[in-house]
Amino acid sequence: MAFESLTDKLQNIFKNLRSKGVLTEEDVKVALKEVKMALLEADVSFKVVKQFVSSVEKRAIGEGVLNGLNPGQMVIKIVNEEMISLMGSDTTEIALLPINEITVIMMCGLQGSGKTTTAAKIAGKLKLKGRKVLLAACDIYRPAAIDQLRINAQKQGVDFFSMGTDVSAVEIAKASVEYARKNQDNVVIIDTAGRLQIDEAMMQELVDIKNNVAVNQSLLVVDAMTGQDAVNVATQFNEKVGIDGIILSKMDGDSRGGAALSAKAVTGKPILYVGMGEKLSDLEQFYPDRMASRILGMGDxxxxxxxxxxxxxxxxxxxxxxxxxxxxxxxxxxxxxxxxxxxxxxxxxxxxxxxxxxxxxxxxxxxxxxxxxxxxxxxxxxxxxxxxxxxxxxxxxxxxxxxxxxxxxxxxxxxxxxxxxxxxxxxxxxxxxxxxxxxxxxxxxxxxxxxxxxxxxx
Amino acid sequence: MAGFFEKLAAGLTKTRDKFVKGIDNVFNGYTSIDDDFYEELEEVLIMGDIGVNATSTIMDRLREHVREQHITDPEKCRALLLQDIWQQMKIDEHAYDFEDKKTIIFVIGVNGVGKTTSVGKLAAIFKNKGKKVIIAAADTYRAAATEQLVEWADRAGAPIITGREGADPASVIYDATSAFKARDCDILIVDTAGRLHNKKNLMEELAKMNRIIDKELPGICRENFIVLDGTTGQNAIMQAREFGDVADLTGIILTKLDGTAKGGIAVAIVSELNIPVKYVGVGEGIDDLERFSPAEFVDALFLDSVEKK
CATH class of the missing domain: 1.10.260.30 (Signal recognition particle, SRP54 subunit, M-domain)
Incomplete structure (x- = not known):
């Protein structure tokens, strides 16, 4: 399948138009139609696309076309800027308490989004920052989830806590913080089971953990390949449990990752990291500018x-x-x-x-x-x-x-x-x-x- | 067997939320077929992850039919649309013949879509049919993947061939094919490690496993299933295409349909690559894998809420 990037498409549309000083309503409309398609192809949620495009439209009409650009490129420039400002945040790191206190981080997300792997990756990152990290296994449902976390904790050289599968996740979470205190750990990362955002009982479990343990950061792990449902997932986790940050997993695939825009737009919560591979070191900083280019199909x-x-x-x-x-x-x-x-x-x-x-x-x-x-x-x-x-x-x-x-x-x-x-x-x-x-x-x-x-x- | 939709309704803990705005609203809100009506229809399809391309193909066809048949009633238009998608998703009557033959089932897909779980569930289905099932745990990469599958094999009551963590998965395949022959089994189900389809080396590894099966068990019926996460967006098309290059895909297992995701991407894949959906995963229990029902799928794609049904 021949792949035509958005830039190429717009270049073609505006081939015959020379830059005319300011963007007319017509220019903007034509260009934004293509932008809209590109965003939808990238799995940005339909509603987010609509809102986004209309806000760009308002800003773009009447704006001066910069020297050397054609109207299409100018629109792209504006779209790009708006996306970057929408996806970016002042917060780019997990907020940690001072080193003499215990920071509790809770991972949450759908099944298969990559929570357990990400938990271990974060543990490694914080260890490098000089923290003493404890990974707590609170997924008592998926077979062998605890083993997976234990093995990863070993590989990362961080502490591990589990009480098997017969104790409730809330009890394990509580006990893990106690254990951390005795063990002089100053970060506890609670790995929870994957759950559907509409599974009320399971969502309640997360709320219960938060009610019983002083969770400082609840992080939502979102698969970069997620489609339109990303909005529902992010909204529900945020409303029911309350999240402090988002981590995009599986960004080493070739998905355009529109889920990032959706999740950020509906929750307003910062995207902190992106998962770039199966190795436990593959967790990278999130760069809104790069993500914007990727979503628009303009390469990184x-x-x-x-x-x-x-x-x-x-x-x-x-x-x-x-x-x-x-x-x-x-x-x-x-x-x-x-x-x-x-x-x-x-x-x-x-x-x-x-x-x-x-x-x-x-x-x-x-x-x-x-x-x-x-x-x-x-x-x-x-x-x-x-x-x-x-x-x-x-x-x-x-x-x-x-x-x-x-x-x-x-x-x-x-x-x-x-x-x-x-x-x-x-x-x-x-x-x-x-x-x-x-x-x-x-x-x-x-x-x-x-x-x-x-x-x-x- | 209860359809996945009924099962959904029965799950009392799960409620569908208001945000799942369905096509019924569209049809109820309109008395005539105009541009707004079409546009809103398009929205519903796109919000179901059917994708821009497949949606415009479907809409073009719909417009044409509406013109040809001089339809003016939105309700009839609805029936036409459902019929059209249903037609596309229909499965061949021989699609499940393999269940009663000596078969090797090769299960592949990207990370976290539910391969291991699906393998466990498939084993239970065939076991319940009285088949002699054997499982190969060829995911030797992910930590504790083998332990996870052993647990599922236990639940299904099927024997399992495993390898050490980090071992060459091809060696597990080799052992499993030998065991399949020696024990005269009916069905061998091979679980593989999740891998992103753009990782060339990992895809090569998969191709190697595929070759070993062909070589060790020639002439035996083969099913190659790609497992797709129902919440996945347009990237699933790339996944199906790339995995299809490694092994001829004979079916899709569409998982995680018990949430709010509609799995509409399957429509795009069927229309573009013509790989039928054969099973759907609708929960975490061992019996929560069912044969795909096009009618129920189309209903769910377009239904507002469970309560409505």
Whole structure:
């Protein structure tokens, strides 16, 4: 399925319109219709979409179109800004009591939203902050939920408390805080059973826990893939139990995550973290700007730039300077290739990068060069001598033969690779300006763009 | 067996709330078919997670039928719409033939949709039919997943093949297929670890398990079920597509339909990928997995509240 990003769509609609100074009602209406569709496709709740779009409409009509933008882009800019302000909060961390008091955190959410995993992730995060954390197992219903929490507590190296499944969740919660006091823990994270927001008895259980234990923070875990029901879930948990923050789980999937907007809009409660994977360290800060781009299908360019910077930070400054120099001169050698590959892996692999690029959100894995293929090419480079890597011109048939043998490839593969490499070098010479970026991080990326380009290289 | 809707109504602790505004309001509020009427209809479909694309397809068809048949009564329009979706969700009469054959059931899906629970419930269904069931616990990744399934296997009274946490799930599959042959079982149900469909390595792992089953038990009837969370939005289409690339999906198990979510995404998947919904999960008890009833599903999709029924 061809994926057309919202930006592309709007670009097409406004192709024939030049910027006209101010946004007219007509401009805004046309653009917002597309925005509305994009939001619905991203699973933002219908009612939230309606409200949101009408508030944007009010703001946008009559607004001046900035230089260099067309009306469609201008509307997107406004939409983006409004979304960021709607999703953002002043609070971005779990509020903790001073270190000599016990902070009690209660996890809640639907079945399968990821409470137990998230509880363990938070425990790890707070441990890093110097807290002594106790995980309390209050899910007495799902088979083996307690075991799951115990194993995760072990992995995270934090304390664990359970009373089996014969005691009520409220009693366990009460006892866990007592235990924490004796054990000198200063954070208790209560993991509760998954429940439906309309299951009154189960919702009451959460209320009872809150009535019996001084819960400081009730956190709602919402699956990023949730559809229209996200509004009902968030509203009900907030009204019946009262929540202090939201955590979005399974954000490492490819859902657009409209649930984030819905949940925030109807509860007004801050989104604190996003779960980015199954490893217990995969809990990240929530960035409203990135989420807005993701919901609108415009890719997560900011995250990409961030990752590029991060990856680049690992490359020492001297090396980077050399690389930038070479790139400027349009000189490409195999060492740079290796360095780029390393950077790419640091950024989470080619697939991860492509997913963050605008318009590439739905590129499927088989459209990407196979990681194994990349590994094979890397093996070729690794079988070269340092001199050969620095000076691709040295290649002779004998050398190629040796490289082929050393890397377990046939000679044709080596030839193909070197030929493509040559071509790329020529291309780089033709456009040196492209790669001389001043911004830290972009030098490497410029190179990457070539490597990942439409099969030119592979 | 009571339909899932009756069961819903019977669950006294659960009440449906006002916010579940249904199609009945739409029909009651209109005396003629106009743009507002259509628009509101569209809203109901979208709020049921049917999605923008499938909704516009359905609405286009509806408009056409209304034109062709010169319908002016909203009530008739309603019947037409229900009929249309029902028609799409209808299941083949042979859809459940596998229950009486020697069958391997491969259960796959993303994290937290209810795979393990569904496997336990499926085992109970077949066990109650007097089948010789065996379960393979091939989720060796998630902490305590095996313990969870062992508990379900106990409740269903079915033997289970397990592996160590962190073991290669393929080895569990291999053991299970051997046991299936040696013990001359009727049905082997394979539970797998939840994985997001965009994780290439994990999907490869799944493909490997699939190949082992094919190789070890050739010629035996296969059912590959994707488990979808009824509260999931449009991403479920991607899930079905990607998992379908790993193993030919023969059915959907739609879970968590006992809440306020309507599972309308199933309509989008059926219309786009033509994978039938075969079972629905409506609760946490071992008997809370039922054969899919298109009529009840469509009713629930459009019904205001349980009380109304």
């Amino acid at each position: 360019v900011l995250s990409l730039i961030d990752k590029a910077i991060e990856a680049n930070a690992e490359m020492d400054a001297q090396k980077e300077k050399e690389m930038a120099q070479k790139m400027k001169k349009g000189k490409l050698d195999f060492e740079m290739y290796l360095e780029s590959m390393k950077q790419m892996r640091n950024m989470g692999g080619l697939g991860a990068i492509m997913n963050m690029l605008p318009g590439m959100g739905r590129i499927s894995d088989d459209q990407l060069p196979d990681e194994k293929e990349l590994a094979r090419l890397e093996a070729i480079v690794l079988s070269m001598t340092p001199q050969e890597r620095k000076n691709p011109k040295l290649m002779t048939p004998q050398r190629k033969y040796r490289i082929a043998k050393g890397s377990g490839n046939d000679i044709a593969a080596v030839n193909r690779f070197i030929k493509q490499f040559d071509q790329m070098q020529k291309m780089m010479k033709q456009m040196p300006g492209l790669f001389g970026g001043k911004k830290r991080g972009m030098g490497g990326l410029g190179g990457l763009g070539r490597f990942s380009g439409k099969n030119k290289f592979f």
